[in-house]
Structure formats: structure tokens, C-alpha cells
Amino acid sequence: MLFSDRIERVCIGSALRALATLLVLGLGLAAAKAQDAFYAASPTELVGKPGTLIRATPIVPPSGAAAAYRILYRSVGVRREPIAVSGIIIVPQGLPPVGGWPVVAWAHPTTGVAQHCAPSLDPARYDHIAGLADFLARGYVVAASDYPGLGTPGFHPYLVGDSQGRAVLDAVRAAMTMPQVPASPRVVPWGYSQGGHAALFAGQIAKSYAPTLQIVGIAASAPPTELGSLIRADVGSIVGRVLSAYALWSWSNVYGLPITSAIDKRVVLIMPRIADTCTKSAHDKLRLVLADQLFQQNSLLSRDVTTTQPWRDLIEGNTPGITPPGVPVFLAQGASDKIVRPLITELYSDVLCSRRRAVRFIMIPGANHEAMGKAATRQAVAWIADRFNGLPPPSDCEAQ
CATH class of the missing domain: 3.40.50.1820 (Alpha/Beta hydrolase fold, catalytic domain)
Structure with a gap:
């Protein structure tokens, strides 16, 4: 589901914040796409x-x-x-x-x-x-x-x-x-x-x-x-924001829902970059931390998706029975x-x-x-x- 809890302890200095800007612009740190x-x-x-x-x-x-x-x-x-x-x-x-x-x-x-x-x-x-x-x-x-x-x-x-x-x-x-x-x-x-x-x-x-x-x-x-309880509990942390970003970005595309019905419009622009980043290496995790710096001052969610339709039904339907x-x-x-x-x-x-x-x-x-x-x-x-x-x-x- 998610990656290292230690990502919470990564310290972001001014130089890394500069790299975050490059991340959003799509310059450098590009993920390899090795499909054939x-x-x-x-x-x-x-x-x-x-x-x-x-x-x-x-x-x-x-x-x-x-x-x-x-x-x-x-x-x-x-x-x-x-x-x-x-x-x-x-x-x-x-x-x-x-x-x-x-x-x-x-x-x-x-x-x-x-x-x-x-x-x-x-x-x-x-x-x-x-x-x-x-x-x-x-x-x-x-x-x-x-x-x-x-x-x-x-x-x-x-x-x-x-x-x-x-x-x-x-x-x-x-x-x-x-x-x-x-x-x-x-x-x-x-x-x-x-x-x-x-x-x-x-x-x-x-x-x-x-x-x-x-x-x-x-x-x-x-x-x-x-899932509803996990989203409410985790959304205040870096890891939790990435969890929610992955799930809501995926569900908006899979189910054809506007992403702005769940995610604050001020952070929608960073979502494609978060969604394009894997979690398999320390380098990947750093990219996610850097991207998170660009919206950490804003709320990720535009509303409580655990009580708002159709998100509520999707959360309940994808909760194990x-x-x-x-x-x-x-x-x-x-x-x-x-x-x-x-x-x-x-x-x-x-x-x-x-x-x-x-x-x-x-x-x-x-x-x-x-x-x-x-x-x-x-x-x-x-x-x-x-x-x-x-x-x-x-x-x-x-x-x-």
C-alpha cells in the first residue's frame, strides 16, 4: 500500500526545495519507462x-x-x-x-x-x-x-x-x-x-x-x-497524502470522476507528477517528498470524501468484507x-x-x-x- 515510515523523517533543505521546482516542471529526475x-x-x-x-x-x-x-x-x-x-x-x-x-x-x-x-x-x-x-x-x-x-x-x-x-x-x-x-x-x-x-x-x-x-x-x-478510517487518519502526513493522492487520482480516472470533486484545486497541478512516481527506491521516495513540499501548506482534500458521494460509496465498496x-x-x-x-x-x-x-x-x-x-x-x-x-x-x- 505504502512505503517507508522513515520518509516522515526526511529533512528538506533549501537546495532540495529548488529541486522540487524542477520536479514540477518535469526537468530531471525523470522516471524510466522501460515497457516493451x-x-x-x-x-x-x-x-x-x-x-x-x-x-x-x-x-x-x-x-x-x-x-x-x-x-x-x-x-x-x-x-x-x-x-x-x-x-x-x-x-x-x-x-x-x-x-x-x-x-x-x-x-x-x-x-x-x-x-x-x-x-x-x-x-x-x-x-x-x-x-x-x-x-x-x-x-x-x-x-x-x-x-x-x-x-x-x-x-x-x-x-x-x-x-x-x-x-x-x-x-x-x-x-x-x-x-x-x-x-x-x-x-x-x-x-x-x-x-x-x-x-x-x-x-x-x-x-x-x-x-x-x-x-x-x-x-x-x-x-x-x-479505507475511510485510514484516509481520515493518514491524510495529515506526507505518507498519508501520497496514499490519498494515489487512491483518489486512480479512482478519478478509473471511475471517470472529476479530480476537483475530491482534491483541492490548488494542488491538482502536482497530482500528475505524484501519480507518475514509483515507490520502489530511495530516489523515488525523495521525489515524492520533494513534490509534497509544494502542497503541504494546503489541504489535499477539497472535502471529506468519506462522507461525500460518490466517493463514500467507492470507499465502502472497496473495503474488504x-x-x-x-x-x-x-x-x-x-x-x-x-x-x-x-x-x-x-x-x-x-x-x-x-x-x-x-x-x-x-x-x-x-x-x-x-x-x-x-x-x-x-x-x-x-x-x-x-x-x-x-x-x-x-x-x-x-x-x-
Whole structure:
């Protein structure tokens, strides 16, 4: 969803403020846009069922993998139109078990909302998949969607739950069509931050959207669950303004809404530059801090979007709901997270418990939002392995 909490501690001097002016003018610090023809699907190539492969190409695999592929596959857009989505598939070493390897559907955290922010374009793409080495060692395929509009043309539907959930599930279905990837239908969506939101939606819609998949669990670390509360809590900080800017800019384009109905007209001019900046490197984060200096004296929002239509309905519609009965849930949260507030995640856990879901809830003392990218990985990997091994799911609901 978002990047380092440490961005709050960046000190901006007069020289950096001068660079911010260049940033707005579009001079220097330009983001690399390395897309190639692989990501562009023709209208003819879009014809076919969601979750089917358009094309795949081998890429250098990470340590411990037998192979890896960059893929382009069919999915469904916000308006139910056919779209192409990109991603990567990573295959473990050794012989697959009878029925194929189980699949971890990795859902990535915020990388940005621009086309060139796709994780599959990042040379360090494997470094950001939490638990990858352990999953490969245990014999799991990892399917990692870029989400729509990252890599592929079009606007990225940032925190649009159904869209991201479909992309996560369709990456798994596409992998299952590849002869060189003997994947089983047994799946655990697993994500961090924005990816935790996507994983929850993937699990929520799987039965109706991708009924051939068997979701044996859902795992999420620091997931944004109650979007309205998060927007109200975060909009006063640099990171929170970027979160809101990404979401509202994306939604205004995806849903065809005027951006000035949500964002102060005095800061609308900086929005394209914010939206064009990724969050993957320290350089990217500096660009966002510099841009933020140009509107920090003004309110980002022109009104309370959590109570104003149509924004209110969009926020509610993209807030994760109740997970399916019989599907256990792993939730991890940092106690010092100032981006995804601990109380909000804890309340979501309580709601699931009240609906008799088996929830493993872990609160990690001292962990901020950045730390949650790794802090819960060991526990998540073990919990996911137990689901694939058919063990009874643990639940902390009675303790709550």
C-alpha cells in the first residue's frame, strides 16, 4: 500500500526545495519507462477466457527456483471489459507432487500507480516477494500479479478490491495453463499492505469468480481494511497524502470522476507528477517528498470524501468484507504502524471472529509499516505450509 515510515523523517533543505521546482516542471529526475511490446495486447489477443495465457517468456530465475517466467494473461477490468495483466511465475526445483505444486498467489505492496511501476519491470523483482526462498524450498509455485495498469496500458485501479482480486486469481489460473508449470488448484493468496487488501479480496471473490480454484487460506500483513478510517487518519502526513493522492487520482480516472470533486484545486497541478512516481527506491521516495513540499501548506482534500458521494460509496465498496466460511485467515499487524493503524486491523479481526471465521491474529510489538514487509514472514510461511498440509487452522478468536 505504502512505503517507508522513515520518509516522515526526511529533512528538506533549501537546495532540495529548488529541486522540487524542477520536479514540477518535469526537468530531471525523470522516471524510466522501460515497457516493451511484451506488455501490449492487441484486441485479438484479448479474446478468450479470463485467466488464460496470452504469452510467456523465460526470465532469469531466483536462487532455489527451477525456472521463472514473465507472463501476460487475460483478466477483467473495472467495467467487466477484457484486459491484459502482466506478472511473473516462479517454479520450484524437483518433481511436482501428484496433482501439481500448491500455489502461493503473491500480492505486492504499493509500487505506484504508473505503468512503469510494475514489479515485473524491476531488476530486483524477487527481493520484494516476502517468503519467496521458503516457498520454493517447500515446493510451492509463486504467482505474482503486477495488477492492471502496472506494466500494461491503462490506469491502475489502486485499492479497487475486485479488480486487484481478479488479477491475483487470474495469474494463478494462467499459470495452471502452462505445461511447464504443473500447478495445483490449491491456493493461498498472500500479500502485504496494498497486497494484503488484494489478497483479502481475492479470497473473498474466488468462489464466484474462479470456482475451479481451492482457496485453502488467506494471509495478509498490514492490510488496509477500513479505507475511510485510514484516509481520515493518514491524510495529515506526507505518507498519508501520497496514499490519498494515489487512491483518489486512480479512482478519478478509473471511475471517470472529476479530480476537483475530491482534491483541492490548488494542488491538482502536482497530482500528475505524484501519480507518475514509483515507490520502489530511495530516489523515488525523495521525489515524492520533494513534490509534497509544494502542497503541504494546503489541504489535499477539497472535502471529506468519506462522507461525500460518490466517493463514500467507492470507499465502502472497496473495503474488504467478510471472508468465505471455512477459509481460515492469517492477519499480521505492527503495533507501531502509523499508516495502517493497529486498531483498525484488530477491529477487522474481531469482525471475522464474530462471523465464526478461524483467524490467526499476530500483533508485532514495535513494528512500523515498513517493518511489516518482513516481520511477519516467518509466521506467515509456517501458517501457509500448514494449510497446504491439511492441518486444522488455529484461531485466536477466543483469546480476543
